[in-house]
Amino acid sequence: MSKLKLATVWLDGCSGCHMSFLDMDERLLELAELVDVVYSPLVDAKEFPAGVDIALVEGAVSSADDEKKIRKVRAHSKMLVAMGDCAVTGNVPSMRNPIGPEAILNRAYMENASAQQQIPCVVVPKLLKVVRPVHELVTVDVFLPGCPPSAATFHTVLMALVNGEPLDIPALTRFGA
Amino acid sequence: MSDAVEVKTLIIDERPVSARRGQTILEVAREYGIHIPTLCHLDGLSDVGACRLCLVEIKGSSKLVPACVATVSEGMEVSTNTERLLKIRRTILELLFAERNHICSVCVASGHCELQSLAQELGLTHIRLPYRNPQLPVDASHERFTADHNRCILCTRCVRVCAEVEGAHVWDVMGRGIDCLIISDLHEDWGASTSCTSCGKCVEVCPTGALFNKSKIGSGHPKDPYFLPFLNQMRDAR
Ligand code: SF4
Ligand code: FES
Numbered sequence: 001m002s003k004l005k006l007a008t009v010w011l012d013g014c015s016g017c018h019m020s021f022l023d024m025d026e027r028l029l030e031l032a033e034l035v036d037v038v039y040s041p042l043v044d045a046k047e048f049p050a051g052v053d054i055a056l057v058e059g060a061v062s063s064a065d066d067e068k069k070i071r072k073v074r075a076h077s078k079m080l081v082a083m084g085d086c087a088v089t090g091n092v093p094s095m096r097n098p099i100g101p102e103a104i105l106n107r108a109y110m111e112n113a114s115a116q117q118q119i120p121c122v123v124v125p126k127l128l129k130v131v132r133p134v135h136e137l138v139t140v141d142v143f144l145p146g147c148p149p150s151a152a153t154f155h156t157v158l159m160a161l162v163n164g165e166p167l168d169i170p171a172l173t174r175f176g177a
Numbered sequence: 178m179s180d181a182v183e184v185k186t187l188i189i190d191e192r193p194v195s196a197r198r199g200q201t202i203l204e205v206a207r208e209y210g211i212h213i214p215t216l217c218h219l220d221g222l223s224d225v226g227a228c229r230l231c232l233v234e235i236k237g238s239s240k241l242v243p244a245c246v247a248t249v250s251e252g253m254e255v256s257t258n259t260e261r262l263l264k265i266r267r268t269i270l271e272l273l274f275a276e277r278n279h280i281c282s283v284c285v286a287s288g289h290c291e292l293q294s295l296a297q298e299l300g301l302t303h304i305r306l307p308y309r310n311p312q313l314p315v316d317a318s319h320e321r322f323t324a325d326h327n328r329c330i331l332c333t334r335c336v337r338v339c340a341e342v343e344g345a346h347v348w349d350v351m352g353r354g355i356d357c358l359i360i361s362d363l364h365e366d367w368g369a370s371t372s373c374t375s376c377g378k379c380v381e382v383c384p385t386g387a388l389f390n391k392s393k394i395g396s397g398h399p400k401d402p403y404f405l406p407f408l409n410q411m412r413d414a415r
Contacts, residue, residue, distance in 0.1 A: 085282050088303050095280060097310035130310065135303060143302035147282035174297035176281025176288070 004053040004162055007039040008083075009073050011059030011066040012093040012131065016148040017084035018042065018058060023151035031155075034162045052077040054161055060086040060093040061132050065125035074138035079161065082140045085147040085175060087133060094131040101127040144169060146177040153177075187253040202244040202255055203231055213257050214266060214295055217332040218245040219382055221405025223341060227333055230266055230295070233257045241265070267299050275306040276355070277313060278327040279385075285398045286386030292330060293385075316361075318368030322380055322390055324359070329387035331357050334402075335379035342408060347373045359387075 010018060018041060024031065038052060039045045048069070055077035061067055074080055085091035096104040105127070109119045134140055144157060153172045160167045183198035189206055196205040201224070206213050216228040226243040233244045236254035244257070256262070273279075273292060281287050313326040333350060336359065340346040347370055351360045361367040380388045382402040389398055 082303070089274075089280075090308060091280060091282055094308065094310070095278070095283075097308070098278065098312040133303065133308075135305075136307060140303070145302055169302050170297050170300045174281075175279075175293055176284065 004035045005038045005049070005051060006035040006054050006056070007048065007052045007073070007077065008037070008042065008056045009039075009048070009058065009069065010041045011057060011069060011087070011134075012062035013059030013084060013086040014092070015041070015058070017056075017086075020148035020151055021056070021083075021154050024155050025151070027151075027155050031158060031162075035158075048072050048076055050076045054079045054081065054158075056081045056083040057087050057134055058083045060090045061128065061134060061137055062093050063125040063127050067128065067137065070134060070138055079141045080134075080138065081142040081144055081157075081161070082134045083144050084149060085145055088135075088143050088145045089175060090131050090133045091147060094133075097130055101129060142167070142169070144173065145175045146173040147175075149173045149177065185249045185251045185253075187249055187251065187255065189255045190257055196249045198249075200249055202233060202242070202247050202249055202253075205249055206244065206255075206257060211257060213244050214298065215245060216291060216295065216330065216384055217334065219334050219338075219402055219405065221342070221402070221409050222334060222337045222382070225333060225337070227331065228269065230269055232262060232265060234259055234262060263299065267301055270296050270299060270301055271304045271306050273330050274301075274304045275308050277309070277311060277329065280327075284328060284386040285389045285394050286328070286400070288397055289399045290386060291384035316367050317391075318366035319370075319373070319375070320368060321375060321392070322367065322377065322388060324361070324367055325387055325389070326358060327387075328385045329359055330385055331359065332384060333359075334382040334384065335359060335388055338378045338382045338405070342405065343374060343376050343378050345372050345374050345376075348379060 008018065037043050039048050055073050057073060057080060061070055082088045086093055105119045110117045146153060156172060157167060185196045185198055187194060187196065189209065189211055192209065194205055194209050203213055203218065213231050213233065215231045218224055218231065224245045226246040229243055231244040232241040234256040235242060279292065281293050284290065287293065315326065316324040336348040336350060339348045347361050348359055351358045351364055362370045362372060367373065377390065380390050381400050383400065386398065
């Protein structure tokens, strides 16, 4: 059997979900027998490839760049997993929604800056008006709440997805877990 | 009329059960170990039927009734757990999550929140409705407690415990519909309230992180509303 192609994507999240993924420790070896990690902040590939079987997406959709990425990920993946609360609910990144992006940029780059007060406008992507969970932009196949989901949750879920077994996610994790 | 207890016989989830006249469907179900999810109901407080999570089906009626306020009648056939009810309960929770800013990961009540655990119990893994992201106040003016309206689900437990048990009636509800807000006194800072006795009962009964004790920030915030029925019993005995 050829190995499944696994990708992991990092949008607006703290990387905690990826850390928790790595926390699978020696179970990663077991996983490596079953999947090839074809794209991830943890590997070298620069472009999201076509024909991905499972894409794990960390983070909310907060910038124009996140939006571009998530559409490509969706188009190139058979199964998209919203990984962690930011991807599932918007979570901490969405806490700026009630006040909007201008207020948050001003606080960070003007009010709190002692030198070089300026709002970055080159290289960094433009913030969207509203931070949204992944499923508000593209179809999500599996929702994995948790901040972050535990390594044990990752292991159970990935083994079930790879082996095509049934999954009872609410029995494993919840919002804020 | 005699004082003899009038017994009603009815069916809940295909089980024959007996009840006393005037008992609510919820009370009877619980006596028989039949679980109906609730949020605004709390043992020891009056019932207001605000959250609708306890809705049940009655045979022969297309109307759903809240089990916490509907009383039993002879021959009634109640279903508490149909697909239709589960769907409605999930949607109610989704509406609550979408209505205000419930960020579980940074909430003082995470791990001890009734909204969070009900979502898990009813199998919610995401909210299908768009989040409203309203801008809401946080009142930290009280020296010991905080009211964070981002987390309030308007169950009115705080209002009832303060009025019915503590007797102070500091809390009430202002506005209508989506603009409802729990207020202290006449919409004044909680810390400036002259009627608040700082007893903390509202904090203990609040099912979410909307009312919390400042000393418990960062330590997990278990709530302890279980003293209420005992307090009521002691009062009745006097
Ligand atoms: S503050 Fe808490 S107890 Fe009061 S209405 Fe809101 S959620 Fe209910
Ligand atoms: S518990 Fe019955 S309506 Fe809230």
